[in-house]
Amino acid sequence: MRPMDAEQLRECGHRMVDFIADYYKSIETFPVLSQVQPGYLKELLPDSAPNRPDTLDALFDDIREKIVPGVTHWQSPNYFAYYPSNSSTAGFLGEMLSAAFNIVGFSWITSPAATELEVIVLDWFAKMLKLPSQFLSSALGGGVIQGTASEAVLVVLLAARDRTLKKQGKKSLEKLVVYTSDQTHSALQKACQIAGIFPENFRVVKADCSNNYAVAPEAVSEAISVDLSSGLIPFFICATVGTTSSSAVDPLHKLGKIAQAHDMWFHIDAAYAGSACICPEYRHHLDGVEEADSFNMNAHKWFLTNFDCSLLWVKDRSHLIEALSTNPEFLKNKASQANSVVDFKDWQIPLGRRFRSLKLWMVLRLYGVENLQSYIRKHIQLAKHFEQLVLSDSRFEVVTPRNFSLVCFRLVPPTSEEDDGRKLNYGLMDTANSSGKIFISHTVLSGKFVLRFAVGAPLTEEQHVDAAWKLLQDEATKLLRSV
Amino acid sequence: MRPMDAEQLRECGHRMVDFIADYYKSIETFPVLSQVQPGYLKELLPDSAPNRPDTLDALFDDIREKIVPGVTHWQSPNYFAYYPSNSSTAGFLGEMLSAAFNIVGFSWITSPAATELEVIVLDWFAKMLKLPSQFLSSALGGGVIQGTASEAVLVVLLAARDRTLKKQGKKSLEKLVVYTSDQTHSALQKACQIAGIFPENFRVVKADCSNNYAVAPEAVSEAISVDLSSGLIPFFICATVGTTSSSAVDPLHKLGKIAQAHDMWFHIDAAYAGSACICPEYRHHLDGVEEADSFNMNAHKWFLTNFDCSLLWVKDRSHLIEALSTNPEFLKNKASQANSVVDFKDWQIPLGRRFRSLKLWMVLRLYGVENLQSYIRKHIQLAKHFEQLVLSDSRFEVVTPRNFSLVCFRLVPPTSEEDDGRKLNYGLMDTANSSGKIFISHTVLSGKFVLRFAVGAPLTEEQHVDAAWKLLQDEATKLLRSV
Numbered sequence: 001m002r003p004m005d006a007e008q009l010r011e012c013g014h015r016m017v018d019f020i021a022d023y024y025k026s027i028e029t030f031p032v033l034s035q036v037q038p039g040y041l042k043e044l045l046p047d048s049a050p051n052r053p054d055t056l057d058a059l060f061d062d063i064r065e066k067i068v069p070g071v072t073h074w075q076s077p078n079y080f081a082y083y084p085s086n087s088s089t090a091g092f093l094g095e096m097l098s099a100a101f102n103i104v105g106f107s108w109i110t111s112p113a114a115t116e117l118e119v120i121v122l123d124w125f126a127k128m129l130k131l132p133s134q135f136l137s138s139a140l141g142g143g144v145i146q147g148t149a150s151e152a153v154l155v156v157l158l159a160a161r162d163r164t165l166k167k168q169g170k171k172s173l174e175k176l177v178v179y180t181s182d183q184t185h186s187a188l189q190k191a192c193q194i195a196g197i198f199p200e201n202f203r204v205v206k207a208d209c210s211n212n213y214a215v216a217p218e219a220v221s222e223a224i225s226v227d228l229s230s231g232l233i234p235f236f237i238c239a240t241v242g243t244t245s246s247s248a249v250d251p252l253h254k255l256g257k258i259a260q261a262h263d264m265w266f267h268i269d270a271a272y273a274g275s276a277c278i279c280p281e282y283r284h285h286l287d288g289v290e291e292a293d294s295f296n297m298n299a300h301k302w303f304l305t306n307f308d309c310s311l312l313w314v315k316d317r318s319h320l321i322e323a324l325s326t327n328p329e330f331l332k333n334k335a336s337q338a339n340s341v342v343d344f345k346d347w348q349i350p351l352g353r354r355f356r357s358l359k360l361w362m363v364l365r366l367y368g369v370e371n372l373q374s375y376i377r378k379h380i381q382l383a384k385h386f387e388q389l390v391l392s393d394s395r396f397e398v399v400t401p402r403n404f405s406l407v408c409f410r411l412v413p414p415t416s417e418e419d420d421g422r423k424l425n426y427g428l429m430d431t432a433n434s435s436g437k438i439f440i441s442h443t444v445l446s447g448k449f450v451l452r453f454a455v456g457a458p459l460t461e462e463q464h465v466d467a468a469w470k471l472l473q474d475e476a477t478k479l480l481r482s483v
Numbered sequence: 484m485r486p487m488d489a490e491q492l493r494e495c496g497h498r499m500v501d502f503i504a505d506y507y508k509s510i511e512t513f514p515v516l517s518q519v520q521p522g523y524l525k526e527l528l529p530d531s532a533p534n535r536p537d538t539l540d541a542l543f544d545d546i547r548e549k550i551v552p553g554v555t556h557w558q559s560p561n562y563f564a565y566y567p568s569n570s571s572t573a574g575f576l577g578e579m580l581s582a583a584f585n586i587v588g589f590s591w592i593t594s595p596a597a598t599e600l601e602v603i604v605l606d607w608f609a610k611m612l613k614l615p616s617q618f619l620s621s622a623l624g625g626g627v628i629q630g631t632a633s634e635a636v637l638v639v640l641l642a643a644r645d646r647t648l649k650k651q652g653k654k655s656l657e658k659l660v661v662y663t664s665d666q667t668h669s670a671l672q673k674a675c676q677i678a679g680i681f682p683e684n685f686r687v688v689k690a691d692c693s694n695n696y697a698v699a700p701e702a703v704s705e706a707i708s709v710d711l712s713s714g715l716i717p718f719f720i721c722a723t724v725g726t727t728s729s730s731a732v733d734p735l736h737k738l739g740k741i742a743q744a745h746d747m748w749f750h751i752d753a754a755y756a757g758s759a760c761i762c763p764e765y766r767h768h769l770d771g772v773e774e775a776d777s778f779n780m781n782a783h784k785w786f787l788t789n790f791d792c793s794l795l796w797v798k799d800r801s802h803l804i805e806a807l808s809t810n811p812e813f814l815k816n817k818a819s820q821a822n823s824v825v826d827f828k829d830w831q832i833p834l835g836r837r838f839r840s841l842k843l844w845m846v847l848r849l850y851g852v853e854n855l856q857s858y859i860r861k862h863i864q865l866a867k868h869f870e871q872l873v874l875s876d877s878r879f880e881v882v883t884p885r886n887f888s889l890v891c892f893r894l895v896p897p898t899s900e901e902d903d904g905r906k907l908n909y910g911l912m913d914t915a916n917s918s919g920k921i922f923i924s925h926t927v928l929s930g931k932f933v934l935r936f937a938v939g940a941p942l943t944e945e946q947h948v949d950a951a952w953k954l955l956q957d958e959a960t961k962l963l964r965s966v
Contacts, residue, residue: 001854003787003942004558010504014575017500021493034595041599049607053851070596074586075487087585088486093499093580097790100503102570103557112517113553114821117522124532148833159676173658186809187834194641196656196679244813304486306582307837326669330727330926340521349832351670352630354790368536371484374864416726443813444861460489
C-alpha cells in the first residue's frame with residue numbers, strides 16, 4: 001500500500017476527473033430527487049469493512065450502481081428546491097487543491113497562506129458588498145469563513161451573550177432575551193438552545209402578508225418594552241435579508257436603531273440573498289447594514305463556491321475572540337504569542353479548519369465580478385420569467401411578490417376545498433417530484449401551503465424553467481380534474 | 484461564462500490533478516514549516532477582487548509563487564508536529580466526488596445515499612474497533628461524522644446538559660459540574676464556555692508523571708464528593724485515550740463506573756489514538772468503553788481520510804436528537820415525518836453537511852482493514868525506532884513512556900541552567916523548525932518544556948526519521964557548545 005504515491009494519485013485522479021465530467025454531462029438523465037426507499041443501501045452493501053483492498057474499477061461500479069441512485073442532484077438544471085447549492089469548475093478546483101494540501105489551519109502558523117488568503121478575500125468581498133469599513137480587517141472588525149449560516153449565527157450569539165453577561169453578571173443568563181421574526185431560519189432557535197438561552201426568552205414576532213413577511217419593527221420595539229418592564233434583558237436582534245420561506249427582507253435600518261437604543265447586538269442573516277447584493281441594483285436591500293454588529297452570507301448557496309463556505313463579518317472582532325478563544329500550551333507559537341497574526345480558531349466553534357478561502361479566491365479570480373453579477377442577474381431573470389408564466393395561468397397565484405430568484409406560488413384551491421388547498425398543492429409537489437423531472441419544495445405562509453420555485457442551479461437555462469412549468473401545468477390539469 | 488460546463492471541468496480538472504501530483508512529487512523540496520512573515524500575502528495580492536476573469540495559467544502561477552510558500556506542508560514526510568492530518572489517494576478521490584455532487588445532506592431526502600452510507604460505514608468502523616453493540620445503528624445508538632473532535636465533545640456535552648436539566652430544571656444550569664484532567668484537550672473547556680457551564684464548575688484534576696499523565700480516578704471521585712456535599716450537580720466526565728500532550732490513556736473502566744454511580748454522562752475522546760485500536764494488540768486501550776455514553780475518534784488524523792472526518796458514536800441517540808433538533812416547515816418531508824429515516828441535522832451543530840462518508844468508505848474499500856492495520860503498525864514502529872535513537876544519546880531523555888506513535892523527549896539541561904531546560908529545548912525546536920527540514924512541536928508536562936515527535940505523515944519512512952534525528956543531534960551539539 002502506497003497511500004500517497006504521486007503517480008498513483010495522478011492516475012486515479014485523472015480517472016476521477018473523467019468520471020465527474022461524465023456525471024455532469026449526463027446529469028439530466030437522473031431523477032433530480034432520488035427515488036430510493038429508506039434503507040435501500042443496507043441491502044446493497046456488506047455488513048462489515050473489507051479486509052483486503054478492492055480495485056478502483058469495482059469502486060466506480062458501486063458508485064454508479066449503488067450511490068448515484070441515492071443522490072439528489074443539487075447540480076441538476078432541473079433542481080428548484082430549498083435554495084441552491086452552487087458548484088462550479090473554479091469552486092471544484094479549489095476543493096481539489098484544499099484537499100491536496102490537507103492542512104489544518106487552526107492557527108496562522110499551521111499554514112499562513114490559509115489565514116492570510118481568508119482575510120484578504122473576505123476584505124475583497126466586503127468591498128464588493130459595500131459593507132461599512134468597520135467590517136474590514138484593517139479596522140476593528142473582519143471577516144471569517146464559517147461552515148454554515150447556523151455556525152455564523154451561533155458564534156455571534158455567543159459573542160453577544162458573553163458581552164452582555166460580562167456587564168450583567170453570569171447569573172443573568174436566565175434573563176437574556178432574543179428577538180426575531182417567525183420567518184427567521186430555525187438555525188437561530190437552535191443557536192439559542194445551544195447557548196443556554198431560556199426557551200421562554202426566545203421572542204418570535206409574527207410577520208404577515210401586510211409587510212410581505214418582513215417583520216414590523218414596531219412589534220419588536222413593543223416586545224422589548226414589555227420585557228424591560230418585567231426586568232428581562234433584551235440583548236440580540238436577528239434580521240434576515242431573503243428569508244428561507246419567501247425571501248422577505250426585514251427593515252434593517254429601523255431594527256438596527258432599536259438594537260442600538262438598547263445596547264443590543266444586531267445580526268443580519270443574508271445567507272441566500274447576500275449574493276444578489278453584489279449587483280448595484282440590488283444593493284439597496286442591504287441599506288441599514290451600517291447599524292449591524294455582524295453580517296452573514298453563504299458563498300456556497302448562490303455564488304458558485306462549493307459547499308461549505310459561509311462568510312461572516314463582525315464590526316468588533318474582540319467580542320468573538322473573547323467568547324471563543326482558548327490558549328493551550330501545545331498550540332503556543334511565536335507568531336501567536338506576539339499577537340502579530342490572526343488565529344481563526346478563536347473565531348469559530350471547532351479548532352480545526354480547512355483551507356476554504358482557496359475555492360472562494362478561485363471563483364473570484366476565474367470568473368471576475370462582472371461575470372458573477374451577470375450570473376446572478378440571469379437567475380433573477382429566469383425567476384421573473386417563471387413568475388410571468390404563473391401569472392398567465394389563472395388557475396395559479398403568486399403568493400408573495402418576488403424579490404430575488406425565488407417564486408412562491410400555488411394552485412388556487414377550488415371553493416369546495418376545505419383545507420385551503422393544502423392537499424391539492426402538496427399533491428402537485430409530490431407528483432412533480434416523484435416524476436424525477438424536477439425538484440421543488442414548499443413552505444407555509446399564514447397557514448397557506450405554498451410551493452417554492454428557486455432558480456439558481458448553475459446549469460439552469462430558460463428551457464428548463466419552461467419544461468418545469470409545463471410539467472406543473474400538466475399535473476395541475478390532472479389533479480384539478482380529479483378534485 | 485459556463486461555470487459548470489462538463490468539458491471545461493474535465494480539462495481544468497486534469498490540469499489540477501497534474502499540478503497536485505507534481506506537488507506531491509516535489510513535496511520534500513519545500514520547507515516543512517512555512518517560513519513567511521506575518522502579512523506576507525497582503526504585499527503580493529491586489530486590494531480588491533478582479534472585475535474580469537483571469538486565466539487558469541495565471542492562477543497556477545500565483546499558487547506556485549504566492550500560496551505554496553505560505554503553506555505548512557502537513558503531508559511532508561518530514562512533518563512530525565502536533566498530531567498528523569493524513570491525506571491519501573483514496574481520501575482525496577472521496578473529497579473530489581463529494582465536491583462534485585455538492586449536495587447539502589441535512590435530511591435524508593436531500594441525498595439518501597449520503598445519510599445511509601454514513602450509517603453503514605460508521606457501523607463498519609464500530610465493529611473494527613469492537614465497540615459494544617449498543618453503539619450500532621441497529622440498537623438505540625449509532626455513529627455520525629462530525630467535522631472535528633471539538634464539535635463531537637460539544638454535541639455530547641449539550642446532550643448531557645439537557646438530559647440533566649430535564650430532570651433538575653433549567654435553572655440548575657449554574658450547578659452543573661464537568662470533570663476532566665488537565666491533560667484533556669482544550670476543546671472541552673471551549674465546549675463548556677459555549678454551553679453556558681459556569682467556569683468555576685469546570686473541574687480540572689491534575690495528572691502527573693506518577694500515572695504517566697493519566698488521571699487518577701480517586702481524585703475525580705473525591706472532587707465529585709466535595710461538589711455533591713456543596714449541593715452541586717456532577718453531570719459529565721471526559722476521559723482521553725491518547726492525550727494531545729503525551730498520548731496518555733485515562734483509566735476508562737474506573738472513570739466509567741464513577742460516572743455510572745452518579746448518573747453522569749461519560750465521554751471518551753480518542754481523537755488521535757482511536758485509529759491504533761483497530762489493531763488487536765492496541766485494542767486493550769479501549770477496555771472500559773462499554774461504560775461510555777459516547778466515543779469519538781478522528782479518521783482525519785491517522786486514518787488516511789482527508790480532513791475533516793471526526794467519528795462520534797453514542798449509546799442513546801435520543802439525547803442527541805432532543806438537544807439538537809429543530810423541525811421548520813420548509814424542511815418537512817414524507818420520509819422525515821414518517822420517522823422512517825435518520826436526519827443527521829439533528830445530531831450536529833450546523834444544519835448543512837457535506838457528503839463526508841464517501842471518503843471514509845473509499846479509504847476502507849481501496850485499502851482494506853489489513854493494510855490499514857499495517858499502516859498504523861509501521862508508524863508505531865518508526866516511533867519506537869526514534870525512541871531508541873533518543874535513548875542511545877545520553878544528552879537526551881525520553882520524558883514519558885511512548886504509547887503509540889508519539890515520542891515526548893528533551894535535551895537534558897546542564898545543571899547550570901536555571902529554567903529546567905526551557906530555553907535550551909525551545910531553542911532546539913526553533914532552530915530545527917527554522918531550518919525548514921522538519922517540523923516538530925512542544926508541550927509542557929509538570930512544568931517541563933518537552934519536545935513532541937509525532938510520526939504519522941503518510942510518506943514518512945525510516946530515512947526521514949533518521950534524518951530528523953541527525954538534525955536534532957547536530958543542532959543540540961551546537962546549542963550545548965554555546966551554553
